[in-house]
Amino acid sequence: MIKAIFQGIKSYASSFKLMSQLGLWKYFAIPILISLIVASSIGFISWGLSDDIGFYISKIWFWEWGSETFRSISNVLGGISVIALGLIVYRHTIMAISAPFMSPVSEKIEQHLLGNTYSHRDSSQISQLLRGIRINGRNLVFELLLTIPLLLISLIPVLNIISLVLIYLLQSYYAGFGNMDYTLERHFNYSESIKFVKRNRGTAIGNGMVFMTLLLIPVIGIIIVLPLSVTASTTETIRLLNQKNVNER
Numbered sequence: 001m002i003k004a005i006f007q008g009i010k011s012y013a014s015s016f017k018l019m020s021q022l023g024l025w026k027y028f029a030i031p032i033l034i035s036l037i038v039a040s041s042i043g044f045i046s047w048g049l050s051d052d053i054g055f056y057i058s059k060i061w062f063w064e065w066g067s068e069t070f071r072s073i074s075n076v077l078g079g080i081s082v083i084a085l086g087l088i089v090y091r092h093t094i095m096a097i098s099a100p101f102m103s104p105v106s107e108k109i110e111q112h113l114l115g116n117t118y119s120h121r122d123s124s125q126i127s128q129l130l131r132g133i134r135i136n137g138r139n140l141v142f143e144l145l146l147t148i149p150l151l152l153i154s155l156i157p158v159l160n161i162i163s164l165v166l167i168y169l170l171q172s173y174y175a176g177f178g179n180m181d182y183t184l185e186r187h188f189n190y191s192e193s194i195k196f197v198k199r200n201r202g203t204a205i206g207n208g209m210v211f212m213t214l215l216l217i218p219v220i221g222i223i224i225v226l227p228l229s230v231t232a233s234t235t236e237t238i239r240l241l242n243q244k245n246v247n248e249r
Contacts, residue, residue, distance in 0.1 A: 008206020099132025176204030179233035
């Protein structure tokens with residue numbers, strides 16, 4: 001799986017060149033606008049909630065000694081919790097809403113790479129949106145169910161470092177999952193796509209790791225994250241699909 005993770009990361013190398021070559025930047029205007037609006041909204045909400053969550057976390061400490069120190073730590077943990085949960089909601093929201101715009105971009109890349117051998121299942125923009133909502137809604141539920149216990153573990157010294165790494169990998173996996181499905185929706189139904197990503201979870205994690213890292217870049221990260229990650233995931237997912245077809249012959 002380590003090799004697949006690095007392959008997923010490596011696929012970003014040619015993204016800028018491919019987007020420019022195919023003139024894809026114009027297709028990202030609306031998704032980028034959606035991304036900025038959603039990110040700003042969640043950012044303001046998160047800013048207001050971080051202190052409140054920190055206050056409730058601090059109530060766990062019943063003793064007088066060290067209460068101020070624990071309150072300071074609680075505020076930090078509250079901020080981390082809100083950022084982690086905010087990123088999850090932000091990511092799945094923009095991925096679901098952007099599906100009607102991202103799927104055609106993915107299709108153009110696939111058509112360019114495969115030429116005359118290109119074939120796919122027909123789907124309308126409405127079906128792409130519904131598929132995006134279904135996939136990302138499912139992933140949102142699973143990711144929250146796994147992330148919340150990890151956030152609670154982060155309250156324990158030493159284990160908090162491990163839990164934060166696991167949260168990062170978990171978010172990376174589901175980010176890559178959503179990016180890969182823009183291509184998979186033309187080839188597989190809902191259940192088949194889930195199975196395909198599970199078999200290639202290393203690729204999903206690698207793609208998502210760059211996605212999550214780009215989001216750490218203020219403003220610019222939000223603008224470029226979808227174009228780069230969708231382009232990278234498309235090229236790598238097509239490679240995996242071709243490999244699968246060759247193995248089945």
